[in-house]
């Protein structure tokens with residue numbers, strides 16, 4: 530089973546929840562798809578078994594073969610090519626590596642060179658497999674890194690927890706594409722309700738069954754409760770506001786490993802998520 534954990538903004542508790550339920554599962558795969566800020570490794574401190582460089586083909590032009598016909602410029606819908614003066618220019622940040630310019634060029638002026646996007650790491654911590662990546666500084670898109678991580682994760686049969694990037698951008702949509710169930714983490718505030726709506730709209734669009742977990746809950750009435758009630762959305766659990774939890778989490782500690790009380794709490798939370806994900810009666814189930 531593949532569980533995606535997402536939230537409408539950073540700092541909501543998405544990684545906090547992901548690492549703790551993965552740890553409570555004892556044997557699991559944890560995939561950190563937040564390739565721009567991969568924090569999961571700070572918690573797990575895994576032993577790194579392998580590192581792979583992920584590249585993308587980038588067109589390179591031999592100016593001596595270019596006759597200035599601009600067929601490639603007209604073809605490129607991403608505006609990654611421009612002919613200025615007597616020179617063809619390639620803008621790597623805009624290129625989507627479709628390879629079209631190589632096909633349309635009548636003089637075969639293009640070749641492809643690999644462009645490094647970042648590194649993908651395979652690590653282990655006890656029986657937890659930790660897959661994470663680091664996007665190269667200055668790189669515009671981490672989509673290919675996320676795709677690589679998710680493909681790698683499919684080689685394992687264990688319970689898989691996908692720690693998504695924050696928000697609802699293209700890296701998030703890529704991260705949830707093959708998820709069986711989504712856990713939406715939200716804070717009990719007006720801002721939290723707004724961010725919850727963003728991820729709720731996203732999982733609904735992708736028809737992914739979901740449940741909501743309210744983090745830092747005081748149990749009192751709040752805008753996130755109201756939003757869920759008005760839209761008949763399933764709140765499957767609440768994580769209480771707990772200063773000690775926050776302090777230990779901020780030190781990069783996995784609470785489920787710290788003491789039996791917290792281990793029991795996250796095991797129970799994991800069971801709830803598993804039960805809801807399996808249940809076709811969940812209100813958020815769309816398929």
Ligand code: SF4
Pocket residue numbers: 588604605606607608609610623624625626627628629630631
């Ligand atoms: S590979 Fe595709 S996106 Fe990149 S420059 Fe060529 S046509 Fe444009």
Ligand code: SF4
Pocket residue numbers: 590594595596597598599600601602612617633634635636637638639
């Ligand atoms: S299609 Fe080829 S020959 Fe024409 S401008 Fe582009 S690189 Fe030059």
